[in-house]
Amino acid sequence: MSPEIGLLTIFILSIFVGFEVVSKVSTVLHTPLMSGANAIHGIVLIGGIIVTAQSESVGVTILGVIAILLGAINLVGGFVVTDRMLEMFKPRAKTPAKEDSR
Amino acid sequence: MSPEIGLLTIFILSIFVGFEVVSKVSTVLHTPLMSGANAIHGIVLIGGIIVTAQSESVGVTILGVIAILLGAINLVGGFVVTDRMLEMFKPRAKTPAKEDSR
Amino acid sequence: MSVWVQLAYLIAAILFILALKGLSSPKNARNGNLLGALGALVATVAVFFSGIGTNNLPVILIAIAVGSVVGIIASRRVKMTAMPQLVALFNGVGGGAAALISVIEFLHGGGESIPALIATVFTVVIGAISFSGSIITFLKLQELMTSRPVVIPAGRWVTILVAVLTVVAAVWLVISPMTWLLIVLLVLALFFGVLFVLPVGGADVPIVISLLNAFTGLSVAASGYVLDNVLLIVAGTLVGASGTVLTSLMAKAMGRPLTSTLFGAFSAKAVTAAGSGEDRPVRSAGPNDVAIMLGFASKVILVPGYGLAVAQAQSTLRELADLLTERGVTVDYAIHPVAGRMPGHMNVLLAEASVPYEQLKEMDEINPEFSSTDVVLVVGANDVVNPAARSDKSAPIYGMPILDVDAAHQVVFLKRSMRPGFAGIENELLFDPKTTLLFGDAKDSLTKVVAALKTT
């Protein structure tokens, strides 16, 4: 397997997982799900870390630090705000039971 | 990315896809779905082709040919029998509509 | 391997995913299956361009052709009712193929790296179990051997012993790869497959087929690892994962845990209880009475069950329904998800008699209707209408959703005796004052009712 094809395969499988995993979400959870997904892409933070750690010029380092800052805000803030939203949604025994019976 | 980890990633993503994709199946389709999935693993046929094409001893070739035979029966027979089963299940407009509204 | 071949494999993998997705929805099931077949075609063509050796090309092509023809003929010729065993057989040969491929890789010295060796041994073991297990399920369903749970003296201990020996041999083989040991392992695994399936009651076999199907999927995935073929990994894993989900869904639909199916506990109980026949009064009637009840009702629901399949009475039932409809009676069929002996059994059976699909009502849809129904005609069903599922915590079917037949004004059972159904438990509804029994083979009874109805 060539590395390129491997990445392509991973990409395509991830698309399917992404599609399938959220396709059953109930309307009530749209906003928290959006917010949680939003937090997940904050993982771009590690990209920022990688490029900054390799940087040798001041200019690039500044850009990298900004990227890290933004990424960390996205990542950490995203999970915290989602958690706060979900605090409001107490679990409701009935809905999952309904889903089971289908 | 090491090739090993790449394969592992692909393996795990495939597990998720496999789980998610069938988790909503209605009871009526259990048997055809089982049969269709059964046909899909008949793709082991190409493994049989690969090893037989590389074989240099008669003994191995015989084993390989048997593997190809079995694989082809599984693959081709599997899809045909599934199709025959599904011929019996005429589409029912109502069920998918129901699913949409959830 | 060229990029194009790898792309073709990727496309095949996508098609397989779409196939499973399609097969999970009633609307797209058939197209899904065709997509799967297309994927298989793409991959099979691609493999010839993947720079494999050209040794044995003619035999390879002949083997493919012969296998395909055998597969097609077998699938076309088989009777609708024999499909489950055919699926079992196909699953078994797939497992056998995977095991053989790994044997070959082993002989080639495929165990250069430890992980590859482990995968090889895994495929051999799981493929062989799937092969022999599937053959036994085939024999059971085809009634070439008893479909009752086969209880070997100290069977559980023998099974455990063989399992342990298999694991030991497998580990040993990974440590020191020797051909004789491979053969021993193969024999042990085949034997384990037999022992694994023997104690399962005939009617539980669909669940076991599904489980073995998942096994084969995993062994194909492992052989893909050995051959460094991504398509086999993806396809095998997909089947392994979806097969596992499906197995548990099936077990759930029958309202009991997977473990009891596998260890035959449930079936054994069924056998014991099957003899019990109490001497309580029931109300039985003749075909004429039933014809009158049905003919003058305004709403009738038909509940088909396993007995309809046994009696092959689907066309007669349809005739009855048509007659009633002509007379202005509203007629529906209530389809319980696990009526019969395989999921979708009733759909397949009634489709064979060309009953229009719209008349088949699923459980959730029909249950509210029973209370406004004059007569429910239960044809060879028992467990799926047994109120014990709601009330009797000790019943093996407790918790299974049932058809609320007892809410109807009158219930008529067509069965041959007072014997219980698959679960082996008494059905209180048979003794209910509003229940009428018409004893006899479902086909005979229905024929008589139809005749009587024509003169009413």
Added chain:
Amino acid sequence: MSVWVQLAYLIAAILFILALKGLSSPKNARNGNLLGALGALVATVAVFFSGIGTNNLPVILIAIAVGSVVGIIASRRVKMTAMPQLVALFNGVGGGAAALISVIEFLHGGGESIPALIATVFTVVIGAISFSGSIITFLKLQELMTSRPVVIPAGRWVTILVAVLTVVAAVWLVISPMTWLLIVLLVLALFFGVLFVLPVGGADVPIVISLLNAFTGLSVAASGYVLDNVLLIVAGTLVGASGTVLTSLMAKAMGRPLTSTLFGAFSAKAVTAAGSGEDRPVRSAGPNDVAIMLGFASKVILVPGYGLAVAQAQSTLRELADLLTERGVTVDYAIHPVAGRMPGHMNVLLAEASVPYEQLKEMDEINPEFSSTDVVLVVGANDVVNPAARSDKSAPIYGMPILDVDAAHQVVFLKRSMRPGFAGIENELLFDPKTTLLFGDAKDSLTKVVAALKTT
């Protein structure tokens, strides 16, 4: 990169998948989110062991710490009602980070291979669009600028022009990588993001946020390709795919196609129609009358809508419900999926007033109840109870499932005027003989009704 780091990445990817899975089910949503956070933690620790250079380690750690603190404070301090704009802001900065990383890779000469260069350019463009677009959505929702659709003269043409220029610059950049061109591209993409979001009406913004969220996901995936980092690829793709699904689900829940949202057609219509106020007779009443109707009913359903949020009257509504319950009236809340201005708006709002979760009934559950209900109190809702959705094919909300409020014996509306709601269409129910209107701000009206009820 060591195998352990890669395994840690894989585990993080699995945790992200489980997070999305959890977030899709009410029962596991909160745990799902925590799993996602755990995944992020694992990955962030792992990256330091991945053999990255040790340059700038202190600044890196400081930047992470500062960013985290800012994120935590912002999320903790924000009012519940301001959450959507905070999510938009977070999304934007994520897109910005992805774009910056690709800019850096570009400056490093990351475009050694054409595919990598394409991915770099893609990230820059999509990340920048997501950044500037999200900032505009933030400004709109925060009401730092008008939340009305902003119509620039010939706006559509300008947008198309900028889009074309962006594509041209991107292609050119791939062909001949030059830094000045990168800057031009960046500016164009930022500008496009602004133009893209400006014409969207404030209330449609949640859909746009979701779309930009999917965009950011894709740009992160592309930057993962540039950096050869599988975790970024998987995580970004997951978000891209699930965000796309979510966007279309959201648009569907509001009963209209995505395209009209994006191009502001719907919102523009809403603005036009909003002025229309006919002079047809309606029945209005005072707080005392309403208090009496409610107090002597045996079953009341409360329908909250956007107006409840505007008036911040949730606690008063709860007080009313408690009073009624004390008097022995059965009270339920009917929650329409798109009541308010973001999905789950009503749940969040009422949870803030500690309304017990069991009293919140979803649409499917409550709809059969209306016909046996004495009084429905509609508090600041309009579109979600508008029967035009069922009957008027020309209405923009045609086809959207609504609460069957018109089936109840009596309906009381609390609103300030005869003005229509978000969709900008007349509500026939307001003119229905069984409808009573109590004009005024929802909080005032409710306070008065509560006071009146106490003396009744």
